[in-house]
Amino acid sequence: MSQIKSFEDLRKIKEDFGKRIQFREKSFDPSKVVQIKVGFGTSGIASGAKEVMTFLRDELEKRNIEAVVTQTGDMGYSYAEPTIEVKLPGQEPIVFGKVNVRKADEIIERYIKNGELIDGIIPVNYHTI
Amino acid sequence: MAKYRMHLLICGGTTCRSSESESIRNALEESLERNGLENEVKVVSTGCFGFCDKGPIVKVIPGNTFYIHVKPEDAEEIVKEHVLNGRRVERLLYLEPEKELLATGSKEIGFQKKQIRIALRNCGFIDPENIDEYIARDGYVALCRCLTEYTPQQVIEMIKKSGLRGRGGGGFPTGLKWEITAKVKSDQKYVICNADEGDPGAFMDRSILEGDPHSVIEAMAINGYCTGASKGLVYIRAEYPMAIKRLRIAINQAKEYGLLGKNIFNSGFDFDIELRYGAGAFVCGEETALIHSMEGKRGEPTFKPPFPSEHGFLGKPSNVNNVETYANIPVIINKGPEWFASIGTEKSKGTKVFALAGKINNVGLIEVPMGTTLRDVIFKIGGGIRGGKGFKAVQTGGPSGGCLTTRHLDTPIDYDNLLAAGSMMGSGGMIVMDEDDCMVSIAKFYLGFTVDESCGKCSPCRIGNKRLYEILDKITKGEGTTEDLAKLKNLSEVIKDTSLCGLGQTSPNPVLSTLDNFWDEYVEHVIDKKCRASSCKGLMKYVIDPEACTGCTACARACPVNAISGERKGPHTINQEICIKCGTCMEKCKFNAVLLQ
Numbered sequence: 001m002s003q004i005k006s007f008e009d010l011r012k013i014k015e016d017f018g019k020r021i022q023f024r025e026k027s028f029d030p031s032k033v034v035q036i037k038v039g040f041g042t043s044g045i046a047s048g049a050k051e052v053m054t055f056l057r058d059e060l061e062k063r064n065i066e067a068v069v070t071q072t073g074d075m076g077y078s079y080a081e082p083t084i085e086v087k088l089p090g091q092e093p094i095v096f097g098k099v100n101v102r103k104a105d106e107i108i109e110r111y112i113k114n115g116e117l118i119d120g121i122i123p124v125n126y127h128t129i
Numbered sequence: 130m131a132k133y134r135m136h137l138l139i140c141g142g143t144t145c146r147s148s149e150s151e152s153i154r155n156a157l158e159e160s161l162e163r164n165g166l167e168n169e170v171k172v173v174s175t176g177c178f179g180f181c182d183k184g185p186i187v188k189v190i191p192g193n194t195f196y197i198h199v200k201p202e203d204a205e206e207i208v209k210e211h212v213l214n215g216r217r218v219e220r221l222l223y224l225e226p227e228k229e230l231l232a233t234g235s236k237e238i239g240f241q242k243k244q245i246r247i248a249l250r251n252c253g254f255i256d257p258e259n260i261d262e263y264i265a266r267d268g269y270v271a272l273c274r275c276l277t278e279y280t281p282q283q284v285i286e287m288i289k290k291s292g293l294r295g296r297g298g299g300g301f302p303t304g305l306k307w308e309i310t311a312k313v314k315s316d317q318k319y320v321i322c323n324a325d326e327g328d329p330g331a332f333m334d335r336s337i338l339e340g341d342p343h344s345v346i347e348a349m350a351i352n353g354y355c356t357g358a359s360k361g362l363v364y365i366r367a368e369y370p371m372a373i374k375r376l377r378i379a380i381n382q383a384k385e386y387g388l389l390g391k392n393i394f395n396s397g398f399d400f401d402i403e404l405r406y407g408a409g410a411f412v413c414g415e416e417t418a419l420i421h422s423m424e425g426k427r428g429e430p431t432f433k434p435p436f437p438s439e440h441g442f443l444g445k446p447s448n449v450n451n452v453e454t455y456a457n458i459p460v461i462i463n464k465g466p467e468w469f470a471s472i473g474t475e476k477s478k479g480t481k482v483f484a485l486a487g488k489i490n491n492v493g494l495i496e497v498p499m500g501t502t503l504r505d506v507i508f509k510i511g512g513g514i515r516g517g518k519g520f521k522a523v524q525t526g527g528p529s530g531g532c533l534t535t536r537h538l539d540t541p542i543d544y545d546n547l548l549a550a551g552s553m554m555g556s557g558g559m560i561v562m563d564e565d566d567c568m569v570s571i572a573k574f575y576l577g578f579t580v581d582e583s584c585g586k587c588s589p590c591r592i593g594n595k596r597l598y599e600i601l602d603k604i605t606k607g608e609g610t611t612e613d614l615a616k617l618k619n620l621s622e623v624i625k626d627t628s629l630c631g632l633g634q635t636s637p638n639p640v641l642s643t644l645d646n647f648w649d650e651y652v653e654h655v656i657d658k659k660c661r662a663s664s665c666k667g668l669m670k671y672v673i674d675p676e677a678c679t680g681c682t683a684c685a686r687a688c689p690v691n692a693i694s695g696e697r698k699g700p701h702t703i704n705q706e707i708c709i710k711c712g713t714c715m716e717k718c719k720f721n722a723v724l725l726q
Contacts, residue, residue, distance in 0.1 A: 004394075010268075037253070070256045071256055071257075072252075074339060074340050077493050080176055114132040114133075119174040120175070121173060125243070125244060126496065127244065
């Protein structure tokens with residue numbers, strides 16, 4: 001990993017990272033590339049987020065859906081853990097709460113495959129700078 | 130490929146549910162079916178939107194239309210006008226109040242959201258174990274600019290101008306603290322991050338460290354540059370293994386990129402960070418005790434002055450700041466101190482992260498501008514009290530704080546207002562209590578905690594708090610006297626005035642605050658021997674209802690102290706003087722004739 005020694009170096013990494021995301025989104029069939037973030041703070045893990053993450057990764061691959069599943073910090077909705085954020089290409093991200101394996105399955109079959117929303121969406125109630 | 134062309138989202142939060150969101154859902158579904166739309170439009174229930182006074186709420190997407198105060202009768206109109214004909218129903222529409230411009234400077238269409246995430250800006254957005262994601266959201270730009278464009282004094286001026294105050298609870302102006310340390314001459318200085326987070330129920334710092342550890346690392350480096358320190362230390366409690374893991378990964382990644390180490394950004398500035406682990410002592414959140422703990426000594430506070438800024442870790446000048454304080458620093462540099470100072474109140478700038486817990490529906494983390502009212506936090510963002518029960522009090526500041534009641538609900542939250550109301554900001558833990566909570570027991574709980582955590586060095590705290598706890602225990606057992614109430618007040622004030630450190634100086638706060646706001650409850654416990662929340666077992670009586678009792682004698686036979694008497698097939702009675710309140714009679718009774726009063 002080369003060292004970062006200037007503002008230019010920072011900017012380059014930011015650009016490269018942005019390009020990687022864009023590349024992921026545009027080069028593949030837009031109806032296939034999905035980005036999922038799983039809330040992986042201690043609250044999430046204690047509620048079973050690890051199981052959900054493993055399930056999502058395995059099942060999306062089995063069902064041939066191009067997706068990237070990553071971990072992220074606490075989204076803040078402790079009352080609804082485990083929470084995941086699903087972003088279909090070209091759509092606003094949606095946060096689902098109380099996601100267990102059964103719900104994750106429903107999310108894949110209904111929302112990811114058909115764009116059909118299901119019960120248990122957590123409305124995002126904050127701005128982020 | 131989408132199956133449905135439109136979705137109708139109904140808020141399923143408790144408050145909306147109790148005002149008919151279920152009926153609205155049914156009405157909408159029936160209407161859609163009647164109009165042949167059930168395969169094109171779907172109705173979905175969501176979690177709480179956090180706008181409970183505008184409910185029931187229906188959101189239509191695509192288009193982000195918000196309807197408020199919706200009734201079941203409105204369903205047909207919404208379906209016919211909006212869904213079928215694409216015309217929004219004006220009378221139900223949420224209209225943004227003209228004067229409410231957001232601090233971000235842009236007017237948002239849609240619901241004005243009460244929370245602004247600054248310290249939590251990356252939590253839930255980035256993978257905290259990937260430094261590139263942090264950089265992609267402008268990470269380390271602030272550090273770069275400080276090292277290449279500004280002098281240390283210029284950066285300190287920015288922090289001062291922003292009005293940032295310590296988020297650990299003390300509220301000391303951060304810029305001033307940095308300036309004091311910067312001015313001291315020494316061959317070695319240290320920058321310390323207080324990640325002990327000892328308040329029960331507080332998890333703001335944990336979430337920041339687990340979700341965005343680089344924000345703290347970057348800020349510590351900036352602090353080092355300003356104060357002339359080349360070494361940073363993070364004092365983190367060992368009970369946070371995930372936060373420790375993520376911090377370690379982040380530090381290593383920063384080192385690999387040369388963002389920590391020698392000659393950062395070719396500026397000649399060296400900075401490195403090490404971790405030190407606490408072992409769960411609340412008192413080690415106090416800065417002098419924390420420093421002694423890091424030095425390998427027992428975590429006991431020492432007298433201030435000298436302040437750590439002049440004489441800290443290993444006797445060298447040390448600048449101690451809280452995790453959340455650090456999380457704000459890069460933003461102040463990048464967006465400018467004026468932007469930061471435009472949020473909040475006159476003397477408390479920016480936002481505060483709170484951990485909402487207790488008897489509230491939406492337990493979790495929130496970040497609101499200073500000046501938001503308690504009412505908004507509890508009843509809007511928090512979704513109201515669980516089970517629809519009555520709000521009684523909210524404890525802010527943990528064991529060092531006081532409780533705020535219904536008369537304080539419209540208090541704008543900031544450092545000075547909370548102090549004036551008899552509590553304090555603290556680190557951000559907010560425990561909500563309802564009508565089933567006994568305030569005397571709450572005070573006893575907090576005292577129990579501080580008695581356990583007292584380091585024992587000074588008599589007022591070591592002995593005084595223990596006596597306070599004993600008196601409260603007596604009262605909850607029904608053995609309190611009016612003399613005890615006077616003693617509680619006097620003793621509390623003495624302990625506050627004479628304790629060596631912040632632990633003792635604030636531990637009587639829950640007592641003083643509950644005495645002030647719930648005097649009646651204390652009097653009831655002492656004189657009437659009654660606990661209105663039915664919580665203090667010592668004040669409860671087991672009583673047999675003569676109407677329901679069948680005289681089966683099951684309770685009498687089970688009673689371990691033979692306190693129950695009565696003829697077979699006749700009503701039985703419990704002798705209260707012998708009764709030890711074990712509750713066995715209630716368990717054995719098959720006729721619900723034993724009552725707890």
